[in-house]
Amino acid sequence: MGVDNKIDIKNIPVEVYKPDPDKKAKYNPRDRIYVRAVKGLHQTLRRNIGFVFMAAFMLLPWLQFNGQQAILLDIVEQRFYIFGLTLWPQDFTILAWIFVIAAFALFFVTTFYGRVWCGYLCPQTVWTFIFMWFEEKFQGTRNQRMKLDQEPWSFNKLWRKGLTHFSWLAFSVLTALIFVGYFTPVDQLFIQFFTFETSFWAAVSVWFFAFCTYGNAGWMREIMCTHICPYARFQSAMFDKDTFTVTYDAKRGENRGPRARKDTDYKAKGLGDCIDCNLCVHVCPTGIDIRNGLQYECINCGACIDACDDTMDKMGYAKGLISYTTEHSLEGKTTKVIRGKLVGYFMVLVAVCAAFAWTLVVRKPVVMDIVRDRGALFRETDEGLIENTYTLKVINKSQLEQTYRLSVEGLDDAQWIGEKELTVKGGETANLPISLSLDPVDAKRPVLEIEFVLQDSDEPDVRLTQGSKFFSAR
Known part of the structure; x- marks a missing residue:
């Protein structure tokens, strides 16, 4: 290789950064927003709406209906009590309709009036508004809070900051107790929590939601709205x-x-x-x-x-x-309030509400399942009759005690062995073992199609049939 083909080498000095241990690094994940209080029509409306929904959130778990908690979402027992309505796992389509209605209502409102849900009704906004109220009461106005944060630590700063965070934590715990009270009896929860007798999972749930409330409304605040909430990202598609x-x-x-x-x-x-x-x-x-x-x-x-x-x-x-x-x-143009997109959302919303209403109308307040004896298809009695054994599982989906009359169709000459009337408490399940006996002469086929009939004693319109089979020796 000739001399002219050599590549020139250039020495590049490398400067190694060595942190100074005497210097304290300052880390600020975001510039804090000091919100100034303001009065006016919209803030009065916002405050009143927030108060109404906060009062509803706080009071609803304490309401009683027919001697029990009016709203109780019992996940362990897989039963949701909503005033006179009891929802079982097979009724979760009703909850699905509720979520669909909420989604399209949000789409409709957003298309018409923008992101007003976030400003007036969103729990994150309402709780942040309350936390800011505590902050202002203990630390003063916007300028006073900014000055307080710039001051060195003193007794004045310590007690103001301390009371602020204490009020945040106290309100967070209260919020968590109320929220968990929707899923477990709220009166027992409050007593057991403050007497340290609550269950492990109930205590974990309370402290978990308290921590989330304290962190979201006290520290994260607008970060939830601008970076975490997905609604902020897709709302523009509806504008x-x-x-x-x-x-x-x-x-x-x-x-x-x-x-x-x-x-x-x-x-x-x-x-x-x-x-x-x-x-x-x-x-x-x-x-x-x-x-x-x-x-x-x-x-x-x-x-x-x-x-x-x-x-x-x-x-x-x-x-x-x-x-x-x-x-x-x-732009000086006419605003079209009624337009295709808005009408489309409204029509879908009406259709979904109608489907939800129809689901409630056709919903039966009682469910009956037939469980055959798995030990044997049939047996012969000492009298020479053919006997099939069943267990009738009756679920009373209402919250009132009901009495039901039971019968069978398809076996005119069959003998019913067992109770023919059953009383079930509201929201409870009862199992009734019964047997059907039939003379072999009357068994036309080896397998007979039958139907068990359940009828409410007080409401004749409530009638339920459930098919099953009767096996004979022939």
């Missing part, structure tokens, strides 16, 4: 130019800039109605600037609308710089 969303009117607001309140000649200076006070950013629970356009992080809570309307009112300008409006409206 169109006629969807009402929280929107900033850039044509009216720009160019933004500060000015004196008495300055009536601001438009001649090239300024719009936005005074760039940034209150819309300060009150946003997800920390976005709505003036940058529609963003998937926006939960349509309307906090920025109330803050902006209050500022416009003080400045003497017309309200509505930020409002629930549509893209077509901002």
Whole structure:
């Protein structure tokens, strides 16, 4: 190889990073959002709706119906009690219909009015709103909280932070107890939990959900809405130019800039109605600037609308710089409230609701299963009769005690051996062993098709038949 073909080698110095042990590294996974409190129409509505649903969540497990907990989702016994309705595993299609209805109702509302579910009804939003209320009561306003976090640790900071987290934990435990109370008798749960007599799994469930509530509403907050919740990602597929969303009117607001309140000649200076006070950013629970356009992080809570309307009112300008409006409206076009996509979701929602109602109407409040004697198909009695043995399993799916009359069709000359009337408590299962005897002369075939009939003594319309077979010696 010649000298001219050699490749030049260049020495590259490598600098090795050595951490300084005297320097403390600062790690901040996110810039904390200090949400400013705001009053207004939308926040009043949001607070009242949250209060109603929170009260319903807290009180429903304590309601009694026919002497027992009105709503009890007993997973261990595989029975769901919902007032007068008892759902068994074979009734889970009803729960499936409920989930489908909820999904299409969400699609319909989102197409019409954006992400209002997130802003007004989502449990994550409601619980975060409550936790922020505790934070404000103990640590002060937005500016006071920011100042407190910048201060060195002192007794004042310690007791304020301590009471804040104590209230978060206490409310989280209360929330977890109520939630677990939907799946186990709530009155016993509260007594056993505070007397340390609760079962292992009940205690684990309470502390698990308490930890989740404390972490989600106290620490993660908007991270749940912007990064974890899948609804934030696919909601845009339901939006169109006629969807009402929280929107900033850039044509009216720009160019933004500060000015004196008495300055009536601001438009001649090239300024719009936005005074760039940034209150819309300060009150946003997800920390976005709505003036940058529609963003998937926006939960349509309307906090920025109330803050902006209050500022416009003080400045003497017309309200509505930020409002629930549509893209077509901002472009000066007519908003089409009734449109194909919205009508389609509505029609599917109506159809699903009708199917759900039909499922409830045709649902029988009682179930009967026939279990034959597995030891023998038949046996001959001392009288020379052919006898088949069955066990009738009757499930009372209502929450009231019922009495049923039992009979058989297809064996006119058969002798019924056993009880012909059965009383079953609400939500319970009863097994009734019976035998059918038949003269061999009356057995026309080796296998006879028969039907057991169950009829409610108090409600003649409740009648149930279940097919089975009678085996003879011939």
